[in-house]
Amino acid sequence: xxxxxxAKWMFDILSKDGCLYQDDVVDHLVRSKAExxxxxxxxxxxxxxxxxxxxxxxxxxxxxxxxxxxxxxxFRVTEDEPGREARG
Numbered sequence: 654x655x656x657x658x659x660a661k662w663m664f665d666i667l668s669k670d671g672c673l674y675q676d677d678v679v680d681h682l683v684r685s686k687a688e689x690x691x692x693x694x695x696x697x698x699x700x701x702x703x704x705x706x707x708x709x710x711x712x713x714x715x716x717x718x719x720x721x722x723x724x725x726x727x728f729r730v731t732e733d734e735p736g737r738e739a740r741g
Contacts, residue, residue, distance in 0.1 A: 654687040660708035663726075667717065672727040675701065710737070 659682060667673040679699045682690050694700040701709075709717075709726075716729045718739035733739045 654682070654685055654690065656690055656702070656704035656708040659687065659690055659705050660712055663705075663709050664712045667726055667728070672725050674723075674725040676724065678705075 659678075662681065663673055663678055666677075678701060679691060682688065682701075683699070690702050690705050691699045692702045717726050717737075718729050718733055719726055719737055720739050722740075727739070729739070
C-alpha cells in the first residue's frame with residue numbers, strides 16, 4: 654500500500670462517516686501489512702507517517718480539521734478557527 658492509497662482510504666471513510674479516528678487508521682494499516690506507513694511517536698504508540706499525513710492533506714487542504722485531544726479528523730464547521738486544528 655502506498656501513502657496515496659492510504660490517504661484516499663482515509664478520505665473515503667471520513668466522507669462516509671463524518672469523522673475518522675487515528676487509531677482506526679493505524680489498525681487498518683497494521684491489518685493491511687502496511688506498517689511502513691506508520692511511525693512510533695514519543696509516547697511509544699504507533700502514529701501515521703508524514704508521508705500519509707501529507708498525502709491526506711493534499712486531498713482536502715481546507716475543509717478537514719484535526720481534533721488533537723481526541724485524535725480524529727472531521728470536516729470544518731462554521732465555529733472552527735482558521736487552520737488545520739480544531740478544538741472539538
